[in-house]
Amino acid sequence: MHGLDTETLEMTLAAISDFAEREFTDERLIELDEADEYPADLIRRMCSEELGIQLLFIAEEHDGMGGSAYDVYRVCERMARIDLGVATSVLATFLGSDPILMGGTPEQQHHWMSRIANEGLLMAYGATEAEAGSDLGSLKTVAVPVAEDGEVVGYRITGQKQWISNGAVADLYSILANTEKGPTWFILEKGVEGFSAAAPEHKHGIRLSNTAALYLDDVFVGADALVGTELGQGLVQAQQVFGYTRLMVAAFGLGGGWEALDRAIAYSKERIQAGGPLSEKQGYTHKLIVPHALRLEAGRAYIEETAERIDEGTHGHLNTEGAIAKYIATEAGNDAADAAIQALGGYGYTHDYMVEKIKRDVRITTIYEGTSEIMEMTIAR
């Protein structure tokens, strides 16, 4: 995968930063977080002609920009530095479209990916259920074939999904359901009869993202809603992209961690205690800044190496490497954000300072897209 040339990547990153400077000031972010509000209009604008972030994730033959894993990591890190809830809202479309990319027929891929590119459709990835989180194999949602004259004309899907990012705001959903041959992905459009979303969850962090349960009550979808042509391929298709998607969440940990740490560094240069700035006190820098900077940068080196190997396309799915990258960078991101609160002292502990919000936001990165314990299990295998 070639990806973007350096100039285009830098222009894309600059456009994201410009948009954020205008629309996501610290004051606005803290207000939205406090109000627990999903900024629907801003997310739509980011996925429209105005910014077109979704294009990065989409191949050129489907009207996208064809970003490489390296490009996507850079953009995910930049987005995470702005706000992890916003980053999650954008990434959810990418995650939601993965089953189509991995298992869809060429027609399905072109149909849906070009619609996401051109119409800015928002997607949600509906895998998790109340009793099937880390262990997706125990999912209970079922899809039953509907036959007419001996031919399957569609499926009736019944079940519930839990913790779905973009759950109540997406235009399009990928839903994992059990069939007679095992878990299988289906595509659903919003508004279909029997399909609804719960009220948004009241979360610890990433409060600018919409997370909701989904209800499927005997929802009928046509035969073409089956992703691909074969039942029972759902978990295999999900596994195929973990190397890639976990790298993206690793970049979220990196971005969140660095954003908090940079704020602590700036603060340490201005805050005078005992006759000098905190930045000149070794007991402060060598405890609260340096160890975190080096862990984050070690994480970055591993992310970059894995992204480059994914882009070379000759190393398989790189699930172990994706798990290592996610584990290192998200655990480091959490610790860095925690240290940043300590570095700001009492100020860091208030809602008025961004480090407090970042610490709550970055917490999700060791949970979603596979918990740290599941990363360890993957690595052990």
Ligand SMILES: Cc1cc2nc3c(=O)[nH]c(=O)nc-3n(C[C@H](O)[C@H](O)[C@H](O)COP(=O)(O)OP(=O)(O)OC[C@H]3O[C@@H](n4cnc5c(N)ncnc54)[C@H](O)[C@@H]3O)c2cc1C
């Ligand atoms: C804000 C948010 C957004 C999300 N977005 C999405 C989304 O868009 N789509 C989607 O499908 N899902 C989404 N999720 C779900 C997320 O991926 C799951 O919460 C996660 O995979 C963990 O599953 P669980 O919550 O059921 O926890 P469990 O699997 O019950 O785990 C509970 C604890 O047990 C540990 N554990 C579980 N199994 C093992 C094991 N075998 N060995 C050792 N330890 C183990 C876990 O690490 C964890 O610490 C989201 C979740 C949140 C909170």
